[in-house]
Structures are given as C-alpha cells and as structure tokens.
Amino acid sequence: MASARPPRGTAWCGGCGAYLAVPPGARSVRCALCRAVTRVERRGHHGGHGGALGFIKGLISAFAPPPPLTPSAGAAAAASYYPRVSGKKRALLVGISYAATGYELKGTVNDVNCMSFLLRERFAFPADCILVLTQENGDPYRVPTRANLLAAMRWLVEGCSAGDSLVLHFSGHGVQKLDVDGDEADGYDEALCPVDFERAGVILDDEI
Known part of the structure; x- marks a missing residue:
C-alpha cells in the first residue's frame, strides 16, 4: 500500500488497500470488495458545502480513469491493465x-x-447462459419473487471458478433496513425488493 495520503473524501481500505469513497462526516466505511471496516482519519472540520466539495473532489481524483498509455508502454502494459476474461459466462438479469x-x-x-x-452481441454470452426474470414472464419460475430470486442467485454462482464471467443485473426498487447484526458501518443493510416483497419480504445484502 502506498504511504502517501489518499485524496480528501477517500480512504485506503485497511483490508485490501482499495480506494474507498468516504461520505462527509463518516468515521468509518466498509469496503465493498473485502468487506473490511476502515476507520477514517479526520483532517479537520469542513462544514457545509466545504465538506461536500472535498468529498466530490476526492471522488474525482480517486476514481478518474488512468492516463492513456504512451506508444512506448506497448501492448503488454495494456493487456496487464484490462481484466482477462476466460472460462464460463453466466448472467442473471432481473427487471421488476x-x-x-x-x-x-x-x-x-x-x-x-x-x-x-449487450451481453450476447458485445461480450459473446451464450443465450442459454442468460437467465431473465421479469414480472411479465409466463413461466412461474421466472417471475422475480423472493424465492425465485434467491434460487436464481444460487444458479448464478453454482460451480463457478476463477476465470468465470458472472453478471447480476437488477432493475427494480431497493431499500435500506436497520442493521441488526452489527456488520454495517453506517448501521443499515441494503436490500432488494422482489415483486412480492410486501408479503415475502426483501432480500438483504447479508443473504446475497
């Protein structure tokens, strides 16, 4: 991990070293990659618009795209920067x-x-490896109920291994629920709303 300070509005994850976006006033933040909770260094008070501005500037600095490769860098550098895609491809697409x-x-x-x-034409995903759940689907097992969504997520990751390409796309409502097991830095779990969420409940991030 680099020794220099990260840009204002960000922090380095104490677990994996990734850049983390830190909302103004937050004292800790959880990494989406390794799920480690990192305490945030306070660098003085910046109230009102100043804190928000620092947060935005930090995001721009931390997540800006890398500079273009110079011709001398060569194709090898480009190949090492972009992820290698090999192995099986599978996608779960949900629209509610x-x-x-x-x-x-x-x-x-x-x-x-x-x-x-996009997945079929641009990324060569086989059509039979794309599972679609929509409310309008006539197949009862392909309607995005809570039970079907959980089963479909298990299908998505079942038997996966290094090098596989897995895609989960969810177009629908999401909510936050009060965290009851203490694993959320902000005190709230994120949740997906299946079509029957009023009867069967939401799907917490802990279940995914």
Missing part, C-alpha cells in the same frame, strides 16, 4: 415493474432486454 401497485416502475423490462442484447 411492480405493475398495478403504487411503486410501479417504467422501463425495467427494457433495461433487461438491452442488457441481454
């Missing part, structure tokens, strides 16, 4: 419209169709 409810969303099925086209 919540039709006939007060939470109805427009365009979720179109999102799924566009993502399916």
Whole structure:
C-alpha cells in the first residue's frame, strides 16, 4: 500500500488497500470488495458545502480513469491493465415493474432486454447462459419473487471458478433496513425488493 495520503473524501481500505469513497462526516466505511471496516482519519472540520466539495473532489481524483498509455508502454502494459476474461459466462438479469401497485416502475423490462442484447452481441454470452426474470414472464419460475430470486442467485454462482464471467443485473426498487447484526458501518443493510416483497419480504445484502 502506498504511504502517501489518499485524496480528501477517500480512504485506503485497511483490508485490501482499495480506494474507498468516504461520505462527509463518516468515521468509518466498509469496503465493498473485502468487506473490511476502515476507520477514517479526520483532517479537520469542513462544514457545509466545504465538506461536500472535498468529498466530490476526492471522488474525482480517486476514481478518474488512468492516463492513456504512451506508444512506448506497448501492448503488454495494456493487456496487464484490462481484466482477462476466460472460462464460463453466466448472467442473471432481473427487471421488476411492480405493475398495478403504487411503486410501479417504467422501463425495467427494457433495461433487461438491452442488457441481454449487450451481453450476447458485445461480450459473446451464450443465450442459454442468460437467465431473465421479469414480472411479465409466463413461466412461474421466472417471475422475480423472493424465492425465485434467491434460487436464481444460487444458479448464478453454482460451480463457478476463477476465470468465470458472472453478471447480476437488477432493475427494480431497493431499500435500506436497520442493521441488526452489527456488520454495517453506517448501521443499515441494503436490500432488494422482489415483486412480492410486501408479503415475502426483501432480500438483504447479508443473504446475497
């Protein structure tokens, strides 16, 4: 890990060393990659717009794309920068419209169709390796209920190994729920809302 300070509004993960975006005023943040919780160094008070501005500047600095490779860097450097894709490809695409409810969303099925086209035409995903769950599907096992979503997520990762390409796309509602097991730095779990969430409940990030 580098010894220099990260840009304002960010921190280095104490577990894997990745850059983390730190909301203004936060005292700790959890890494999405290794899930380690890192305490944030306080660098003085920046209230109001100053704190938000520092946060935004830090994000821009930390997550800006790398500079373009010079011709002298060669093809080997480019190959090492971009991820290598090999092995099996599998995708789970979920689009929930919540039709006939007060939470109805427009365009979720179109999102799924566009993502399916992109994966097949641009990234050579076999059509039979793409599982689509939509509320409009006539197959009861391909409607995005809570039970079907959990089963589909198990399908997505079942038998996977290093080098596989797995995609999970969810177009629908999400919520935050009060964390009860103490593993969230902000005190809240994130959750997905299946089509039957009012009856069967949401899917917490702990379950994924």
